[in-house]
Amino acid sequence: MTEPIIHIDHVTKSYGSFTVLKDLCFSVMPGEKLALIGPSGSGKTTILRTLMTLERIDSGVIRVDGDYLFHMERNGRLVPADEAHLHRMRAKIGMVFQLFNLFPHKTVLENVTLAPMLTKGVRKADAQRRAMELLEMVGMAGKANSMPAALSGGQKQRVAIARALALQPRIMLFDEVTSALDPELVEEVLNVMRMLGTQTDMTMLLVTHEMSFAHDFADRVLFFDRGRIVEEGPPGDIFTNPRNERTQTFLKKIIAAGQRI
Numbered sequence: 001m002t003e004p005i006i007h008i009d010h011v012t013k014s015y016g017s018f019t020v021l022k023d024l025c026f027s028v029m030p031g032e033k034l035a036l037i038g039p040s041g042s043g044k045t046t047i048l049r050t051l052m053t054l055e056r057i058d059s060g061v062i063r064v065d066g067d068y069l070f071h072m073e074r075n076g077r078l079v080p081a082d083e084a085h086l087h088r089m090r091a092k093i094g095m096v097f098q099l100f101n102l103f104p105h106k107t108v109l110e111n112v113t114l115a116p117m118l119t120k121g122v123r124k125a126d127a128q129r130r131a132m133e134l135l136e137m138v139g140m141a142g143k144a145n146s147m148p149a150a151l152s153g154g155q156k157q158r159v160a161i162a163r164a165l166a167l168q169p170r171i172m173l174f175d176e177v178t179s180a181l182d183p184e185l186v187e188e189v190l191n192v193m194r195m196l197g198t199q200t201d202m203t204m205l206l207v208t209h210e211m212s213f214a215h216d217f218a219d220r221v222l223f224f225d226r227g228r229i230v231e232e233g234p235p236g237d238i239f240t241n242p243r244n245e246r247t248q249t250f251l252k253k254i255i256a257a258g259q260r261i
């Protein structure tokens with residue numbers, strides 16, 4: 001039987017007295033496309049940042065691709081992971097952020113080659129060859145020598161996707177990647193994600209407020225509310241027949257705000 005590629009087991013995390021993740025449990029199967037939806041502040045971004053090891057957890061365990069994320073096994077016991085372990089685990093996952101986070105003083109090509117050269121010791125010529133393939137894939141090869149400031153938001157985000165793919169992750173995390181874009185640029189980024197969804201077997205987790213995209217794209221939707229998953233299921237169920245009162249209220253608000261689902 002296939003094992004989950006991500007297994008989140010009773011994870012709790014607080015910022016001071018505010019508990020942002022409350023005894024959270026869920027699994028993701030290899031190749032699954034998962035949409036995380038829910039009200040602002042419900043913990044969606046925090047769980048993605050946690051998977052990326054940008055945040056630590058207070059309790060619980062997380063396994064990614066067969067290994068513990070924040071722990072290591074030593075003489076049959078779980079001990080906190082060291083930096084080398086975290087570094088290895090991080091390389092399994094790529095993340096794309098709302099605000100692109102490109103290196104402003106590097107060209108598009110350098111943005112994509114930097115991490116493989118620095119973290120994996122890939123030779124410059126090989127890193128450049130692979131980067132050009134990825135830039136081609138996201139329709140940005142023609143801008144390889146441009147600086148990020150010369151790009152539109154949609155173009156920056158497509159470069160950010162290529163940069164995350166350059167480390168050949170098995171899992172990609174997308175955190176509201178279209179929220180900062182002008183409406184006419186949203187579709188070009190969603191198209192790249194659709195292409196990744198159909199042409200690769202990557203596991204993809206996305207936090208999104210684009211409900212119609214989540215509806216069409218995801219295999220499964222998790223509805224987060226106040227640090228917990230209160231409802232989950234195939235998009236057809238969650239969007240057309242939500243059972244939980246909080247999900248119903250949330251979706252009603254989205255529709256009232258004029259969004260198509």
Ligand SMILES: Nc1ncnc2c1ncn2[C@@H]1O[C@H](COP(=O)(O)OP(=O)(O)OP(=O)(O)O)[C@@H](O)[C@H]1O
Pocket residue numbers: 015020038039040041042043044045046047207224
């Ligand atoms: N570093 C931090 N320090 C203190 N509080 C934080 C920190 N990061 C996040 N929070 C709080 O944790 C809560 C959950 O944040 P999170 O970003 O995970 O929510 P979200 O569901 O992704 O919401 P949104 O859709 O608005 O991005 C928020 O109330 C936020 O203010």
